[in-house]
Amino acid sequence: ESSGRFRVTANGRRLVVDDVESGDKGEYVATATNIAGSATGRSQVDVLQPPSFKPVQPLVQPSMIPDEDLSMEIGQNITIVRGNQLTINADAFGSPNPSVQWRLSNGATLGAGQSSGRFSVLSNGSLVVQNIQLGDEGSFSATATNAAGNVTVRSRVKVIEPPSFKPVDPYPLPTDIPDGDLTIQANQNVMILEGNRLLIDAIVVSGTPDPTISWTLADGSMLSPDERSGRFRVFPNGTLEIRDALPGDDGSYVVTASNAAGTATGQSQVTVLQPPVFKKVDPLDQPPIIPDQDYVVDATQNVTILDGKRLLINADVVTTKPDAMISWELPDGSTLSPGQTLDRFSVYPNGTLQVTDIDSADEGTYTATATNRAGSATATTKVDVVKYSWQIIVGSCTHTCGDEGTKPTLIICRNDETFQSVAEVNCGHIVKPTQPPPEECNRVPCPAPPQFSKPPPLNQSTPINDDNWAVTLNQNVTIVRGNELVITADVVAGLPDPTIIWMLADGTTTLSAGQSSGSASVSADGTQLTIPNMQFGDEGSYVATATNSEGSTTGTTTVTVVE
Numbered sequence: 001e002s003s004g005r006f007r008v009t010a011n012g013r014r015l016v017v018d019d020v021e022s023g024d025k026g027e028y029v030a031t032a033t034n035i036a037g038s039a040t041g042r043s044q045v046d047v048l049q050p051p052s053f054k055p056v057q058p059l060v061q062p063s064m065i066p067d068e069d070l071s072m073e074i075g076q077n078i079t080i081v082r083g084n085q086l087t088i089n090a091d092a093f094g095s096p097n098p099s100v101q102w103r104l105s106n107g108a109t110l111g112a113g114q115s116s117g118r119f120s121v122l123s124n125g126s127l128v129v130q131n132i133q134l135g136d137e138g139s140f141s142a143t144a145t146n147a148a149g150n151v152t153v154r155s156r157v158k159v160i161e162p163p164s165f166k167p168v169d170p171y172p173l174p175t176d177i178p179d180g181d182l183t184i185q186a187n188q189n190v191m192i193l194e195g196n197r198l199l200i201d202a203i204v205v206s207g208t209p210d211p212t213i214s215w216t217l218a219d220g221s222m223l224s225p226d227e228r229s230g231r232f233r234v235f236p237n238g239t240l241e242i243r244d245a246l247p248g249d250d251g252s253y254v255v256t257a258s259n260a261a262g263t264a265t266g267q268s269q270v271t272v273l274q275p276p277v278f279k280k281v282d283p284l285d286q287p288p289i290i291p292d293q294d295y296v297v298d299a300t301q302n303v304t305i306l307d308g309k310r311l312l313i314n315a316d317v318v319t320t321k322p323d324a325m326i327s328w329e330l331p332d333g334s335t336l337s338p339g340q341t342l343d344r345f346s347v348y349p350n351g352t353l354q355v356t357d358i359d360s361a362d363e364g365t366y367t368a369t370a371t372n373r374a375g376s377a378t379a380t381t382k383v384d385v386v387k388y389s390w391q392i393i394v395g396s397c398t399h400t401c402g403d404e405g406t407k408p409t410l411i412i413c414r415n416d417e418t419f420q421s422v423a424e425v426n427c428g429h430i431v432k433p434t435q436p437p438p439e440e441c442n443r444v445p446c447p448a449p450p451q452f453s454k455p456p457p458l459n460q461s462t463p464i465n466d467d468n469w470a471v472t473l474n475q476n477v478t479i480v481r482g483n484e485l486v487i488t489a490d491v492v493a494g495l496p497d498p499t500i501i502w503m504l505a506d507g508t509t510t511l512s513a514g515q516s517s518g519s520a521s522v523s524a525d526g527t528q529l530t531i532p533n534m535q536f537g538d539e540g541s542y543v544a545t546a547t548n549s550e551g552s553t554t555g556t557t558t559v560t561v562v563e
């Protein structure tokens with residue numbers, strides 16, 4: 001007879017069970033019967049089942065791994081962020097119940113209820129790794145064993161770490177910003193002078209796998225390593241370069257480092273400064289006879305003004321960032337700032353200097369200085385004060401002016417006693433005297449515009465002597481670095497005596513009589529420019545401008561520095 005997988009042989013003496021299953025275990029009883037009676041026999045059957053683990057599907061994870069504790073089944077692979085807890089479940093089946101043994105990524109083994117450092121195996125066979133680290137990455141295997149055999153299943157664990165930038169201290173911002181290239185790190189703020197080069201390093205101190213770097217510029221555009229846009233470039237190591245910085249480059253520069261574990265950002269605020277520069281204006285064009293009026297001039301313009309009038313000198317700074325502070329130095333050495341007043345002198349909030357009821361005691365050089373964190377600039381105005389009058393005094397005529405007498409600045413006529421009653425005739429508006437000077441008046445030179453001498457070219461031997469050189473304006477010279485150079489402006493004509501202004505080789509710095517800038521200085525009478533210890537940076541053209549009420553002239557000496 002048979003029933004499903006159970007059958008008894010024909011003689012009844014054997015029970016056959018096909019395809020034994022775990023449910024077939026138990027007691028089997030055989031009973032033998034005849035006319036004499038019956039007998040029974042019992043057999044206890046235990047069915048063994050080799051161990052196996054729960055079948056699993058591959059684990060699907062997002063591209064950005066969450067920063068949290070994770071769990072999985074043995075046989076699955078996983079990526080986890082460093083510092084979190086990982087649980088690997090090992091659901092083993094078999095008869096009798098199998099035991100589970102774990103082999104860790106470092107080669108150590110653990111059984112149920114055992115632990116080692118951050119690793120522990122629970123009573124149900126699950127492995128728990130606390131505060132998982134990059135060094136824990138690797139293969140973890142679980143082996144299930146019972147009397148019927150054993151089975152081993154592995155899981156691959158990858159440990160990743162979000163990126164982070166190197167911690168930095170604030171970048172020092174001195175009161176006076178140095179003129180030169182700068183290098184800072186992400187998360188440092190900086191001020192840099194216009195025209196210099198700035199490097200912002202993006203130093204990533206952690207991140208597994210290696211993060212990708214990208215920069216967002218102040219204008220919102222983006223750059224990745226090995227990319228450039230105009231004056232901006234990102235090097236392969238992630239450093240951002242800004243060449244020839246401009247005020248328009250101001251703003252926030254953000255670097256982003258990203259990998260599957262997360263994202264880190266660093267931000268640097270960049271401010272580009274401009275040193276102040278005064279407005280460049282043409283020399284003031286005044287007639288030979290100064291009109292009876294107030295004057296408004298710009299700093300760097302010289303002026304001649306009538307006694308008793310009002311003078312305004314504007315201090316127009318055309319480029320500056322941040323705003324420059326203006327101060328004035330008067331001819332007597334006194335200083336004034338905006339909003340201050342000293343007797344007849346006052347400075348408006350915009351930096352304009354006012355002199356009211358001016359007189360001859362106010363003659364001299366007025367110096368405006370503009371200062372900000374990027375540097376400073378100066379501009380000078382030389383002021384001459386004149387007072388015209390015709391004086392008719394008893395006596396013979398002794399002075400008149402020029403060949404025709406058409407350019408008088410001061411005429412003193414001595415007439416005979418007939419005209420004693422005419423004591424003085426106002427000449428502020430250039431009115432003629434009531435009686436003309438006698439024809440026999442002696443003549444003096446007429447006012448004339450200045451002129452510089454024109455010396456022959458300088459004859460220098462080759463090689464150039466390693467010595468100091470003294471040359472005349474309009475002679476060019478080659479000088480060995482480190483020696484002293486003296487340039488003399490030889491004024492051969494000009495009445496009244498002209499004022500001399502020197503323009504240095506940098507094209508912006510001007511010096512008047514008695515002034516100095518760096519190592520360059522001008523003599524008290526303005527005719528000599530001295531530069532000790534000439535350097536390559538001093539090479540170029542030095543221009544002297546001589547100006548009086550009749551006009552102006554310029555002379556140039558070009559200097560070459562060799563070594």
